[in-house]
Amino acid sequence: MCYQTKITKKREKLEEHFKAKLLELDDFIPGDVFKAFDFPKTPVITRTDPKQIQLYQWGLVPNWADSTWNKNYTLNARIETLEEKKSFKNIVDNRCLILVNGFYEWQHVNNSKIKYEIGFNDELFALAGLYDTNGGVNTYTIITTEAKGIMRDIHNTKLRMPYAFKDLDNMQAWLHGDDIKPEFNFTTSPDLYKQQTLFGS
Numbered sequence: 001m002c003y004q005t006k007i008t009k010k011r012e013k014l015e016e017h018f019k020a021k022l023l024e025l026d027d028f029i030p031g032d033v034f035k036a037f038d039f040p041k042t043p044v045i046t047r048t049d050p051k052q053i054q055l056y057q058w059g060l061v062p063n064w065a066d067s068t069w070n071k072n073y074t075l076n077a078r079i080e081t082l083e084e085k086k087s088f089k090n091i092v093d094n095r096c097l098i099l100v101n102g103f104y105e106w107q108h109v110n111n112s113k114i115k116y117e118i119g120f121n122d123e124l125f126a127l128a129g130l131y132d133t134n135g136g137v138n139t140y141t142i143i144t145t146e147a148k149g150i151m152r153d154i155h156n157t158k159l160r161m162p163y164a165f166k167d168l169d170n171m172q173a174w175l176h177g178d179d180i181k182p183e184f185n186f187t188t189s190p191d192l193y194k195q196q197t198l199f200g201s
Contacts, residue, residue, distance in 0.1 A: 001076045002127070002142050002162040003036040006102035006117065007043060009124055014053055014099060017124045019168070020045055022053040033104070034058070036075040043099040044140055046131055047175045053099065060141035061134040062087050069134075077130060077141045079163060088130055088141070095175050096140055097126035103162060107154045116154050117189040126171050128163035128182070148184040 008030045011022050022028060022043065034040045041055040059071030074087050082088045102119035119125065128143040143163040147154075151161040163182040165171045173180045 001144055001158060001160050002103055002105075003075060004104040005034045005042065005098070005100045005127070006032055006104070006119070007034065007100050008032060009101055013124065014043060018045060018053060018097075018099060018126075018171075020051050020053045024055045027055055037072065039071060044129065044131065045097045045099065045126075045171075045175070047093070047095045050172070050175060054138070056096070056131055056138040056140045058140060058142075060087065060130065060132055060139045061137065062091070063132050063134050065134055071139070074141050076144050076160075076162075078160075079128075079143050079145045082130070082143075091130055091132050093177060094131050095177065096129045096131045097165070097171050097175065098129045098140060098142060099124065099126055101125065103127070105151070105155050105161075108157050118151070118154070118186045120166055120183075120185075121187050123166075125164055125166045125183075128165065128174050145182060150186055150188060151184060154188065 010030060015022055034042055036058050039057055039059045041057050043053045044056045045053055060074040061069050061071060077088050082092050101122055101124050102117050105116050105118055106113040129140045131140040144160045145163055147159045147161045152159060166183050170180050
């Protein structure tokens with residue numbers, strides 16, 4: 001799955017790379033780690049506003065959900081079951097791009113785990129997502145698929161990876177509902193730190 005992302009690039013870089021203007025300028029603060037369970041607001045581009053970069057909250061809340069909704073279960077969405085899950089099946093056309101220059105995953109080795117930073121040589125790219133609006137709050141989920149390439153070695157328990165795109169044409173294809181294959185030729189920075197427990201930040 002995908003529960004931590006990185007977006008350290010400044011507004012000017014985002015706008016230049018994705019050919020879009022960033023709204024809510026004062027609210028965007030780049031950072032090394034955005035943790036899903038903190039439900040942060042991060043930069044996205046939606047299908048309906050492809051020339052604007054907006055800040056949406058991680059953790060999808062369907063438009064029909066009430067205040068008891070648990071966003072922990074909609075941080076990610078499996079591409080294979082989008083049409084089946086109540087949370088996603090009615091918004092499969094609400095496509096968006098989550099803008100990042102990296103994400104993090106852990107490789108489990110015996111009783112410890114190794115944290116990897118994963119991306120494309122620290123360059124900007126996008127993760128596929130779906131979004132919805134509830135009570136005026138815009139939220140998103142990150143689409144995941146079966147791990148391929150090096151991700152099968154790193155994410156060696158769940159064997160999942162986020163849908164990722166480097167090329168702007170592929171990003172537009174995702175937004176418009178065309179079928180595309182995700183990138184999986186990631187570069188990695190292993191051994192950021194080792195943990196002697198399977199639990200931790």
